[in-house]
Every structure is written in C-alpha cells, then in structure tokens.
Amino acid sequence: MAKPHPFFLVLGLWLTSLLPLAAAPALTASHKAAYQELLKLRVGAARAMLRPAQQQDGNEAANLLLANYADFLELCVVQDQRHLEQLLEAQEARLDALEKLPRKEWRDYxxxxxxxxxxxxxxxxxxxxxxxxxxxxxxxxxxxxxxxYPDFIPNRKNLGTLQVLIGSVPDQYKWFLNIIGLKGSISQGMANLQRATSKANPFYQEAQLLQAVLLHMTAQDKEEQALQQITAMAARQQDNLLYQFVAMHLLKKSKRGEAALQVYLRRPGGKAYLPFPYLHHMAGDLYLFRGNYQQSVQENRLFLEQHQGKHYLKSAHFKLHLAYALGNHKPQAMWHLQQVAQVGFDEAEEDKYAARYAERQEPLVKPLMQARLHSDGGYYHKALQELAQQQLNAATPQAVQAEYYYRKARIYHGLDSLRQALPLYQQSIALCQGTNLYFAPNAALQLGYIYQQLDNPKQAALYFKKALGYKGHEYKNSIDAKAKLALSAM
Structure with a gap:
C-alpha cells in the first residue's frame, strides 16, 4: 500500500557519487571517515570530520561535494521546511564555487x-x-x-541510474522529458551500471546495492536476486541505517512483511543518526499487515509527531483510521478519516488513495480490508481465512464483488497457485466494467506476469497492453510504469 519515500527514489544517485571518492588518492583521512558516516546517515559526525579537510589545500571538489551531501541528506530525510531556504542557498553557493574550478573529471563529476x-x-x-x-x-x-572521460567508472553508475529512471517514466510525462531534452533507456542504463558491479571495482558492493534497487524496480523476474543482494549487505553492516532502510523497503514491497519488520526492529538508532520518521510510517504498515493494530497506531503517531514534511500525512491518518476501525474504535477512526482532507499534499499515490477514500466515504468492508492487509504482508493463509468471512449474494455491491475476486486472486498468486488465480483475476476484470476501479488494471497487469511465468509471451503482452488502456484509476502511474517495463523487457 505504500509508495516509496521520495528520498528512496534518489538513493542510487547520491550513493554512487559518494563511493568513488573514498578511493581518490588526494582524499584525506577526514574525507574517508566522513564518507563512512554519510553513508550511515550520521550527518553530524560527517560535518565535524569535514571541517579539518576543508582547511587543507587541494580537494576543493571533494570538499564541496561531500559538504553538499550533508545538506542534501538532511533535506531529503528530515524534510524540515524551515531549513529549506538556508540549505538550498548553501548548495547553490557550492555550484558557483565548482564552476570556478579548473575542468577535471572530479570537478565535472x-x-x-x-x-x-x-x-x-x-x-x-x-x-x-x-x-x-x-x-x-x-x-x-x-x-x-x-x-x-569514458573510462571514469563513477560517472557510468550515475548516468546509468538516470537512464533507467528516465526510461521508466510513464508515457503521459514523456512529452515533458522531450521538451527539456532528456532521453532514457532501461537496457542501456542497466548495462552502464553492470560495468560498475565487477569485483575489479573496489566499490563493487555499493554498485551491487544500486543494482538491487533498480532490478527490483524494473525486473519482475529478478526480485529474488535483488532481495538477496540487499539483505546480505544489511546483515554485514548492521550499523548502516541506509542499508537497513533499503532492505526494509524492498522486503515490504515484495510482501515479506515479517522479514521487513525484523529489519526495522534491529535498525540502529540514536542521536548520531539523522531522524528518519518515515521509518515509523513504514512500520505502521507492517503492523497493520500483521493485524497488530495498537502497535500500528503507536508507530503512525510517532511519525506524525516527528515528521516535518508534507508528504504521507494523509496516508498516516488513513492508516490510523484503518487501525482504529479494524480494532473497533469507531470515534477515533472517524476523527482520523476527517483529518485526511485537512492535512498534507496528495502528490504521492499513497496520499492520493487516502484522499479519494476519505472523499468517497464508503463503508469499510472489514473482511476485504483485513484480507488485503494480510496479503500485502505476505500472510496469505490469514488472508484466506478473513476472506472466507465475506459472503456474496445478489445484493452485494458490484465494487465489493470485484474486490473479493481480486483479493482472492492476489492471495493465490502469492501462494504460487497460478491456475487458481487466473480465472479469479478475469472475473474481477469482468465485474469492473463501467467503473474506474483499479482492480481491473492491476488484475490485467498480474495476468501478464502469470502468462510470462507460464511461457506464453503473446498472452502476457496482450494483458500488459490491456493494463495500459485503463484510465482514471488511483494507481495509473505505477501500474502503467510496470506494464511498460514488462513490455520493454519482452
């Protein structure tokens, strides 16, 4: 149910730029130590280590670049509007300083x-x-x-990452990219990135982290490889908050809710690290998936108390509404549902969904919602048990019927019972005719994936194209992007 944190979308961009600097001959010990702290999101310590390096001659590009990461990370992770102008001005000043330096590969990078x-x-x-x-x-x-500088490996990492991200932009935004002259290619980007994952590169582990993120985003059949890469890295560096965040996120997206929750519970903490309230919001979801409503409430309350940004406020109140409603606390549930319209932005799909749900004021169908949440966490047998409580008859609303068959299909799909999932997805699509319910486009997308697994590329392509044809639903951007990626990989 959650969309990635905005910081996550640029994880690879800043991460790969840091890594090569650690090996640059001109770097001081302070630079190298600061790099390690930045990578762990211990920005305060990194700033303290950079001060001696900034007083030494040479290293101007490295000084400016590493100093900029500290401001960049603070803005992206903490999202405190009060510091925006000050930190942006400092970054613009560094751009001016870099422009005045002699042209060299590190300066240009x-x-x-x-x-x-x-x-x-x-x-x-x-x-x-x-x-x-x-x-x-x-x-x-x-x-x-x-x-x-064709042999400068750091630039291959970053250029490749951008090529993949731009290449996966949904079609409705292509016109804008064309106007500003940006063109991407998923295959070319992944090829550039692959060049940096060789063990001949002393920073190949970090390149593999970036590769895991992009593989998980763009290649349905490489999900397991991506998860193995990131979970191994997180296990090796348990004091690295960045690695724990990425592992938690990819596990959650892959419906490994229990594994993601264990990463959260083992995460490093304390004043040395940047405050990262979004982790509480993620944990709120993970506890919802489990059916631990009180813990979910506690986590989202912590998020609302600590978060300084405007993203995910609607979503947090929506999740609080769900936790209270499913826990049979109706007054609190209604209060949080009313708050959805009063707070935050509705730019992220998670916030958009919360806003539309609150606006429709549709009654909560508990068995369907509980089945959905359990399924999102990978608790498939619990999900089937909840779904069995939902009875269908002639008076059952069309939307409820459509969701029932869609949820049941997703559960059997998660259990790898593909032959049982197929007719259920098709039934959900039929029941969605004449509506803008997202069950139909997502069912079409999942049918495409199933037919890929069944080695039927013709049927797979048909359903991916069908998914792209649906208009006006909540998850238009993400479903279209996934369908387009699947088609481009065929």
Missing part, C-alpha cells in the same frame, strides 16, 4: 552531482519547474562527462 541534489531538493518541496531544469543540467553534465 561533482558539478553534475550537486546539480542533481539541488534539483531533488526542489522537487521534494514542490518547485517542479526549477527542479526540471536542474535535472536537465545534471543529465547533460553526466553525458558530457561520459564523452570526455
């Missing part, structure tokens, strides 16, 4: 990275037009770097 980081901060805080031009500057700089 740092320039591209800071452009990217400034653009991401602006996008996160709603300045889309300025962000778009920042992305364009960064992309053009990366492309120029690739021509000037």
């Amino acid at each position: 740092a320039l591209a990275e800071v452009h990217m980081q400034v653009a991401m901060c602006k996008l996160l805080f709603g300045n889309r037009l300025s962000a778009a031009w920042g992305f364009r500057k960064a992309y053009l700089q990366y492309s120029d770097n690739a021509s000037r």
Whole structure:
C-alpha cells in the first residue's frame, strides 16, 4: 500500500557519487571517515570530520561535494521546511564555487552531482519547474562527462541510474522529458551500471546495492536476486541505517512483511543518526499487515509527531483510521478519516488513495480490508481465512464483488497457485466494467506476469497492453510504469 519515500527514489544517485571518492588518492583521512558516516546517515559526525579537510589545500571538489551531501541528506530525510531556504542557498553557493574550478573529471563529476541534489531538493518541496531544469543540467553534465572521460567508472553508475529512471517514466510525462531534452533507456542504463558491479571495482558492493534497487524496480523476474543482494549487505553492516532502510523497503514491497519488520526492529538508532520518521510510517504498515493494530497506531503517531514534511500525512491518518476501525474504535477512526482532507499534499499515490477514500466515504468492508492487509504482508493463509468471512449474494455491491475476486486472486498468486488465480483475476476484470476501479488494471497487469511465468509471451503482452488502456484509476502511474517495463523487457 505504500509508495516509496521520495528520498528512496534518489538513493542510487547520491550513493554512487559518494563511493568513488573514498578511493581518490588526494582524499584525506577526514574525507574517508566522513564518507563512512554519510553513508550511515550520521550527518553530524560527517560535518565535524569535514571541517579539518576543508582547511587543507587541494580537494576543493571533494570538499564541496561531500559538504553538499550533508545538506542534501538532511533535506531529503528530515524534510524540515524551515531549513529549506538556508540549505538550498548553501548548495547553490557550492555550484558557483565548482564552476570556478579548473575542468577535471572530479570537478565535472561533482558539478553534475550537486546539480542533481539541488534539483531533488526542489522537487521534494514542490518547485517542479526549477527542479526540471536542474535535472536537465545534471543529465547533460553526466553525458558530457561520459564523452570526455569514458573510462571514469563513477560517472557510468550515475548516468546509468538516470537512464533507467528516465526510461521508466510513464508515457503521459514523456512529452515533458522531450521538451527539456532528456532521453532514457532501461537496457542501456542497466548495462552502464553492470560495468560498475565487477569485483575489479573496489566499490563493487555499493554498485551491487544500486543494482538491487533498480532490478527490483524494473525486473519482475529478478526480485529474488535483488532481495538477496540487499539483505546480505544489511546483515554485514548492521550499523548502516541506509542499508537497513533499503532492505526494509524492498522486503515490504515484495510482501515479506515479517522479514521487513525484523529489519526495522534491529535498525540502529540514536542521536548520531539523522531522524528518519518515515521509518515509523513504514512500520505502521507492517503492523497493520500483521493485524497488530495498537502497535500500528503507536508507530503512525510517532511519525506524525516527528515528521516535518508534507508528504504521507494523509496516508498516516488513513492508516490510523484503518487501525482504529479494524480494532473497533469507531470515534477515533472517524476523527482520523476527517483529518485526511485537512492535512498534507496528495502528490504521492499513497496520499492520493487516502484522499479519494476519505472523499468517497464508503463503508469499510472489514473482511476485504483485513484480507488485503494480510496479503500485502505476505500472510496469505490469514488472508484466506478473513476472506472466507465475506459472503456474496445478489445484493452485494458490484465494487465489493470485484474486490473479493481480486483479493482472492492476489492471495493465490502469492501462494504460487497460478491456475487458481487466473480465472479469479478475469472475473474481477469482468465485474469492473463501467467503473474506474483499479482492480481491473492491476488484475490485467498480474495476468501478464502469470502468462510470462507460464511461457506464453503473446498472452502476457496482450494483458500488459490491456493494463495500459485503463484510465482514471488511483494507481495509473505505477501500474502503467510496470506494464511498460514488462513490455520493454519482452
């Protein structure tokens, strides 16, 4: 049910830019130590370590770049609007300083990275037009770097990441990318990234982390490989909050709710790390999946108390509504449902869904919701038990019937009972005719995946195209992106 945190979408972009710097001959011990702290999201310690390095001659590009990561990470993770202007001004000043340095591969690389980081901060805080031009500057700089320094591996990582991300943008946004001159290719981007995952590269583990993120996003059949890569890295560096976050996120997206929750419970903490309230919101979902409603309430309350941004506020109140409603606390459930319309932005799909749900004021069908939540966490047998409580008859609303068959199909699909899932998905699609319910497009997407597994590419392509044809549903962007990625990989 959750959309990735905005910080997660740029994880690879800033991560890969950090890694090669640790091996640069001109770096001081302070630089190397600061790099390790930044990678763990211990920004305060990193800033303290960078001060001695900034007083030494040379290293100007490294000084500016590493200092910029601290501001960038603070804005993306903490999302405190009060510090936005100050931190953005500092980043713009670093861009000016980099422009004045002599052209070298590290200077040009740092320039591209800071452009990217400034653009991401602006996008996160709603300045889309300025962000778009920042992305364009960064992309053009990366492309120029690739021509000037073809053997410079760090640039291959970042350019490849951008190519994959741009190549996976839904069709309705392609016109804008064409206007600002950005073109992506998933296959080309993954090829660039693959070059950096060789063990000949001393930073191949970090490259593999980035590869895991992108594989999970773009290749349905590589999910297990992606999960194995990231969970191994998180296990090896248990004091690295970044690795724990990525592992938790990918496990949650893969319906491994129990494993994701264990990562959350073992995560490092304390004042040394950046405050990361979004982790509480993720944990709120994981406890909902389990059916632990009191713990889910506690986690989302912590999120609302600590979060300084505007994203996921609607979603948090919606999840509180669900936890209270499923726990039979109706007054609290209604209060939080009313709050959905009063707070935050509705840009993320999770927030959009919460806003539409609150606006429709439809009655909660407990067996269906509980089945959905258990299924989202990978608790499939519990989900079937809940679904068995839902009785269908001639008076059952069309939307409830459509969701019933869709949920049952997803459960059997999760249990790898493909032949049982197929007719259930098809029945859900038939029941959605004349509506904009998202069950139909997602059922079509899942049927495409099933026919891929059954080695029937013709039927798979038919259903992926069918998924793209649905209009006006809550998950249009993500479903279209997944269908398009599947088609491009065939």
